[in-house]
Structure formats: C-alpha cells, structure tokens
Amino acid sequence: MKSLKAVKGTKDILPWESPIWHHVESVCRDVFSTALYQEVRTPVFEKTELFARGIGEFSDIVSKEMYTFQDKGGEWLTLRPEYTASVIRSYIQHHYEQHSPLQKLWYIGPLFRQERPQAGRLRQFHQFGIELIGSEYPEADAEVIILACQLYQKIGLREWELHINSIGNTKDRLKYIQLLSDSLKPHFDDFCPVCRERFDKNILRLFDCKNETCQGLLDEYAPKITDHLSPEDKSHFDEVCKLLDVQGIAYTINPKLVRGLDYYTRTTFEIKGKQLGAQDALCGGGRYDNLVEELGGKPTPAVGFAAGIERLILALDAENKSDIPGSRPDLYMATLDVASYEGILKMCTALRNQGYIVETDLLRRSVKAMMRDANKKQARYVTVIGPDELESETLTLKNLETGQTNQVSWNEIAKALEKEISTP
RNA sequence: GUGGAUGUAGCUCAGUUGGCAGAGCGCUUGGUUGUGGCCCAAGUGGUCGUGGGUUCAAGUCCCAUCAUUCACCCCA
Numbered sequence: 001m002k003s004l005k006a007v008k009g010t011k012d013i014l015p016w017e018s019p020i021w022h023h024v025e026s027v028c029r030d031v032f033s034t035a036l037y038q039e040v041r042t043p044v045f046e047k048t049e050l051f052a053r054g055i056g057e058f059s060d061i062v063s064k065e066m067y068t069f070q071d072k073g074g075e076w077l078t079l080r081p082e083y084t085a086s087v088i089r090s091y092i093q094h095h096y097e098q099h100s101p102l103q104k105l106w107y108i109g110p111l112f113r114q115e116r117p118q119a120g121r122l123r124q125f126h127q128f129g130i131e132l133i134g135s136e137y138p139e140a141d142a143e144v145i146i147l148a149c150q151l152y153q154k155i156g157l158r159e160w161e162l163h164i165n166s167i168g169n170t171k172d173r174l175k176y177i178q179l180l181s182d183s184l185k186p187h188f189d190d191f192c193p194v195c196r197e198r199f200d201k202n203i204l205r206l207f208d209c210k211n212e213t214c215q216g217l218l219d220e221y222a223p224k225i226t227d228h229l230s231p232e233d234k235s236h237f238d239e240v241c242k243l244l245d246v247q248g249i250a251y252t253i254n255p256k257l258v259r260g261l262d263y264y265t266r267t268t269f270e271i272k273g274k275q276l277g278a279q280d281a282l283c284g285g286g287r288y289d290n291l292v293e294e295l296g297g298k299p300t301p302a303v304g305f306a307a308g309i310e311r312l313i314l315a316l317d318a319e320n321k322s323d324i325p326g327s328r329p330d331l332y333m334a335t336l337d338v339a340s341y342e343g344i345l346k347m348c349t350a351l352r353n354q355g356y357i358v359e360t361d362l363l364r365r366s367v368k369a370m371m372r373d374a375n376k377k378q379a380r381y382v383t384v385i386g387p388d389e390l391e392s393e394t395l396t397l398k399n400l401e402t403g404q405t406n407q408v409s410w411n412e413i414a415k416a417l418e419k420e421i422s423t424p
Numbered sequence: 425g426u427g428g429a430u431g432u433a434g435c436u437c438a439g440u441u442g443g444c445a446g447a448g449c450g451c452u453u454g455g456u457u458g459u460g461g462c463c464c465a466a467g468u469g470g471u472c473g474u475g476g477g478u479u480c481a482a483g484u485c486c487c488a489u490c491a492u493u494c495a496c497c498c499c500a
Binding site for chain 1: 492497
C-alpha cells in the first residue's frame with residue numbers, strides 16, 4: 001500500500017511542537033480574559049451562503065478559495081474560511097445583545113482556504129482573534145488594537161510594527177474611489193498589467209501592488225483616503241490615534257492600507273512581522289459597522305481582528321523564541337522488576353493525583369537505560385525500586401541535578417517531594 | 425491558476441569525469457550484578473520521490489510524473 005500523507009497544505013502539530021502552541025493559547029486566554037472577553041466556539045462548517053454574504057461574493061476567498069461541498073441532504077456547506085461571519089451569525093442567532101449591549105468575544109481555531117501553500121500560508125491554518133460588538137466609539141477600536149499589541153508583547157515577539165488607516169464609511173468611500181479613478185486615469189498605461197486589470201474591478205487594491213513603478217505612481221498621483229474622510233470619520237480616526245498615543249503604542253498611519261474583505265468600514269489595521277517573508281501580516285482587523293445588518297441582524301457597530309498562529313510561530317522561530325520547554329517529571333520511578341512495579345503503582349497514581357508529574361518505565365528496561373531516560377527527560381528526582389525497597393517500604397530519592405540522595409519512607413514521599421520542589 | 429528551486433537514513437546534509445550507499449545528529453545496547461549526564465565501543469537505520477530511457481554499469485545523464493518549497497495572486 002502506498003503510504004498515506006497529510007493532504008497538501010495541511011500539517012501535523014507534532015508532539016514536540018505542541019509546547020509552543022500551548023504557550024500561544026495560554027497567552028491568548030490570559031490577555032483576553034483579563035479584559036473580560038469571553039470565548040465563543042462556532043462550528044467548523046456553515047451554510048455556504050453565510051460566507052458569500054458576509055465576506056463578499058466576488059472576493060477571492062469566496063469565489064475561488066473555499067472548501068464547499070453538498071451534504072447528503074443536498075445542502076451547500078463550506079468549511080469556514082474566516083471567523084467573523086460565523087461569530088456574527090452566532091451573535092444574531094442567539095440574541096447576544098439581550099445579555100448585554102456590548103459583547104466582547106474571542107475565538108481560536110482552524111480555518112480552511114484552498115490556496116497554493118507557501119511560507120506562512122496553509123490550507124488548514126489557525127487563527128485567534130476578537131470581535132467587539134456593540135460600540136461605535138473610537139475607544140472600542142483602540143481597545144481592540146491595544147489588545148492585539150499587548151498579546152504580541154506578552155508572547156515575547158520583538159520585531160513587529162503596527163499600521164493603521166481609516167477607509168471611512170461606505171458612501172464617502174465610493175466618492176473617494178471615483179476621485180482616485182479620475183486622478184489615476186491619465187496614467188493608466190503606466191501601471192502594470194495586474195493593476196490595469198484591477199482598475200475597474202477594485203481600484204483600491206492597486207495600493208497592494210508590490211511593483212515599484214506602480215507604487216511610485218500612487219505616491220505621486222493618488223489622493224490619500226485619509227484626506228477625504230467625512231468630518232465624523234476623521235474625528236473618529238483622530239481619537240483612535242490619540243488613544244494609541246496615550247497608551248504609548250507606536251504606529252504608522254498608512255493610507256495605502258486597504259483590507260481585502262468587503263465588510264470593513266472606518267478603522268483598518270495590520271500588524272506586520274519583520275522576520276517573515278512574503279506573508280508578513282501577523283494580524284489584521286478593523287471596524288465593520290454594516291456586517292451585522294447585512295447578515296440579518298439589527299444595525300450594530302463592531303470591530304475586531306484576526307491573527308494567524310502559524311505565522312506567529314514562524315516569527316517567534318526567527319527570533320529563537322519558539323523553544324518552549326515541555327513538562328519534565330518531578331519524579332522518575334525506575335522499577336527493577338514487575339513485582340516492584342506492582343508495589344509502587346498505587347503510590348505513583350496517588351502522586352499524580354496530587355499534581356506531581358511522575359514517570360514510570362513501561363519497557364522493562366535496565367537501570368542504566370532508565371537512568372539515561374530520566375536524565376534525557378530532565379526528571380528532578382529519580383528513585384530505583386527493587387526488592388529492598390519493597391521490603392523496607394522506603395526509597396532513595398536522588399536529585400538528578402546535584403546527585404544528592406535522601407532516604408524517605410513511602411508514606412512521606414509526597415511531603416519530601418513537596419519540600420524539595422518548593423524550595424529549589 | 426502562473427513562474428523558479430529542491431527531492432539520498434527518523435533529522436540536517438555529503439556523494440568527484442557515471443564504477444560496491446556515506447557522515448554528523450538521533451535511537452538501541454554495552455563499558456562487571458541496583459544508579460544518569462561526559463567519554464568510548466558496537467548496533468539500528470535508505471525501493472537514492474516514482475515510472476520510463478541511454479549505458480557493460482545510473483544517486484549521478486535524458487524524458488515524464490508526483491511531492492515539497494519559495495515567489496506571484498490573495499490573505500492571517
């Protein structure tokens with residue numbers, strides 16, 4: 001039989017890689033829960049229509065990257081390609097607003113997009129993020145951005161930068177798009193073929209082009225969206241910036257930052273990792289004041305972000321910070337024979353019940369092999385159990401770091417470990 | 425979907441003008457009975473991605489194919 005492999009664009013999180021994942025998850029939990037955000041877990045698949053309506057039918061994600069299938073009842077379903085639509089669906093369906101006018105939510109889990117895999121881009125990938133639903137005020141935008149920054153700080157990542165922008169409300173944006181089109185039209189022929197194609201389809205995406213000529217033309221001829229905001233949007237954006245200043249967070253106002261999803265309004269932001277290659281967006285988000293209504297709820301303002309975990313781990317890796325030690329045994333119980341194993345089995349389980357990490361030998365190995373194993377696993381203490389120990393109901397605790405040994409009786413083992421371990 | 429690079433041991437990689445398949449790390453065992461690390465020794469481990477072709481002979485040259493990877497695109 002041909003050996004089976006994980007499908008293209010998917011990855012196993014291997015046993016020895018899980019500590020860094022646990023670390024990321026626990027920092028998320030810490031940061032979000034101390035701001036009183038609650039975790040929401042939504043199903044991995046939804047009706048296809050949800051994403052078509054939420055993300056935008058003509059976006060790349062919906063039009064060519066979704067894992068969509070028909071179930072046996074003939075219903076069209078899709079593995080979620082992003083989180084926000086699902087969370088908003090749940091918000092509307094279960095009337096979250098009846099519990100409290102402001103919902104502070106966070107999530108973490110896998111997403112699916114059928115793209116060509118590359119560094120920092122997988123077909124099954126993982127994101128965490130938050131959605132803050134119900135507040136239209138700049139304090140909400142600022143809190144979301146600050147939480148994102150706090151998270152990267154707490155996780156220990158050094159090299160990242162925050163870019164923010166405001167793309168205003170939908171009506172003013174249409175006016176701006178017209179202005180942009182008019183200003184750039186005289187130079188149409190100088191743009192790259194990709195940009196020329198985008199000209200009519202979605203002219204805002206010209207800003208994402210990596211071609212230097214195009215960027216030069218934009219710098220010279222494109223009006224800045226931040227100069228064409230309504231007074232309300234402008235003061236909203238100014239207040240967001242001010243709050244970031246108050247918090248002491250460094251940022252770059254980047255008028256070229258237009259996010260790809262259709263639902264954004266006003267504030268958009270992105271955190272870039274400097275260690276990463278082409279896929280350098282660690283975290284992206286912004287305000288989406290129309291989405292709840294578009295998905296069938298009451299008009300409700302909202303703001304949030306999503307962050308890629310694989311990219312974060314790549315970035316930590318590049319800074320040599322992804323090596324999080326796994327757990328090490330407090331006690332390694334080396335048994336010489338089956339009778340010894342029988343003798344200490346209950347003691348071992350009792351210690352584990354008390355929270356001690358205890359390793360035993362299940363391979364009937366030699367003492368030398370068990371000692372090597374204990375050392376490799378960085379056990380704090382080792383004890384070798386044989387006929388003598390069974391007879392006397394005592395054991396010798398050996399501290400693997402110092403080499404010191406200590407005789408204790410079986411019923412004092414927990415006390416001995418506690419004393420030794422709590423005073424390192 | 426488009427372009428480039430790369431496929432040899434569990435991992436990282438050598439392998440000359442075609443001539444017996446290699447190293448380091450890892451893993452296992454041993455170095456006098458029941459005490460680790462360091463050191464020493466032995467052992468384990470590969471359908472050279474796959475299928476064709478050229479040749480007395482192919483890991484090496486040619487063709488095809490698959491996979492991986494980087495970049496475009498898009499996005500986290």
